[in-house]
Amino acid sequence: MVKNVVMQRAGQEGVISMELLRKNNNKNEPMKVHKYKQIEYLTFPLLDEVEMVRHLFSTREGGVSKGIYASMNLSYARGDDKEAIDENFRRIAEIFETTPDRIVCSKQTHTTNVRLVTEKDCGKGVLYPADYDDVDGLITNVPGILLCTSYADCVPLYFVDVKNEAIGLGHSGWRGTVCRMGEAMLKNMREAFGTKPEDVIAAIGPSICKDCYEVGEEVAEAFRKSFPEEWNCLLSEGKEPGKYQLDLWEANKKVLLGAGILSEHLAVTDLCTCCNSEYLFSHRASKGKRGNLGAFMELRKS
Numbered sequence: 138m139v140k141n142v143v144m145q146r147a148g149q150e151g152v153i154s155m156e157l158l159r160k161n162n163n164k165n166e167p168m169k170v171h172k173y174k175q176i177e178y179l180t181f182p183l184l185d186e187v188e189m190v191r192h193l194f195s196t197r198e199g200g201v202s203k204g205i206y207a208s209m210n211l212s213y214a215r216g217d218d219k220e221a222i223d224e225n226f227r228r229i230a231e232i233f234e235t236t237p238d239r240i241v242c243s244k245q246t247h248t249t250n251v252r253l254v255t256e257k258d259c260g261k262g263v264l265y266p267a268d269y270d271d272v273d274g275l276i277t278n279v280p281g282i283l284l285c286t287s288y289a290d291c292v293p294l295y296f297v298d299v300k301n302e303a304i305g306l307g308h309s310g311w312r313g314t315v316c317r318m319g320e321a322m323l324k325n326m327r328e329a330f331g332t333k334p335e336d337v338i339a340a341i342g343p344s345i346c347k348d349c350y351e352v353g354e355e356v357a358e359a360f361r362k363s364f365p366e367e368w369n370c371l372l373s374e375g376k377e378p379g380k381y382q383l384d385l386w387e388a389n390k391k392v393l394l395g396a397g398i399l400s401e402h403l404a405v406t407d408l409c410t411c412c413n414s415e416y417l418f419s420h421r422a423s424k425g426k427r428g429n430l431g432a433f434m435e436l437r438k439s
């Protein structure tokens with residue numbers, strides 16, 4: 138089930154620094170590890186093929202933060218040194234050949250609220266505090282704006298409407314999954330851009346796997362209610378009595394396919410944040426002493 142694979146990218150020097158535990162939970166091509174200067178980041182081959190966008194998911198490698206935030210922490214809300222975080226965002230922006238004043242961040246509180254991002258939002262959450270709250274999803278059709286949502290076990294969702302040239306990033310933890318964040322993202326994209334699910338390429342990014350994600354009765358019950366036909370394959374008996382193991386990857390996959398995304402247009406991660414907590418920030422593995430990872434995506438300027 139779990140394989141140790143040392144990743145090596147064609148055309149790049151050397152071997153990537155970390156052995157990653159990979160889950161063979163789907164038929165997709167594994168996420169690719171890339172190295173730019175000291176920064177290591179991940180991409181989905183399915184989204185790499187979509188010319189109109191660039192995207193990545195960050196790792197802990199290649200930033201300047203210290204201690205529990207080492208080294209690529211992308212959150213100003215967790216007590217890390219501001220100047221270090223500024224530099225981390227600058228480095229990520231450089232991968233996209235842009236600057237932090239083009240980044241727009243979410244302000245996540247486990248809602249299904251989605252913000253339509255425009256030019257006037259640029260820099261919010263990085264250069265300036267965001268003037269919005271409770272935003273767990275970002276969508277835009279403006280080229281050259283770099284959307285950013287943040288993670289440490291919760292599920293990142295990526296959306297590209299290839300017909301209307303629009304993108305979205307959504308944060309889907311257990312609460313977001315129960316409330317069907319994936320559907321909320323598509324609904325907002327339909328209202329803003331006329332998006333149809335069959336024109337969308339989507340991806341479910343690195344987050345906690347079923348083996349690592351133990352939940353209690355309250356969370357299990359919320360999933361039974363939200364997935365009355367399907368909860369049986371999302372929840373299994375826990376390693377301890379009264380506990381369950383929850384599959385957030387499969388739950389989000391069901392939401393997206395149920396909303397009309399075609400299975401050949403959906404990539405699902407093979408990387409668990411908790412299994413790889415030296416390489417990816419994990420709330421569970423670190424007992425909350427950690428920084429944040431970032432999902433990033435932009436529409437290219439033509």
Ligand SMILES: [Zn+2]
Nearest residue numbers: 346349409412
């Ligand atoms: Zn795991």
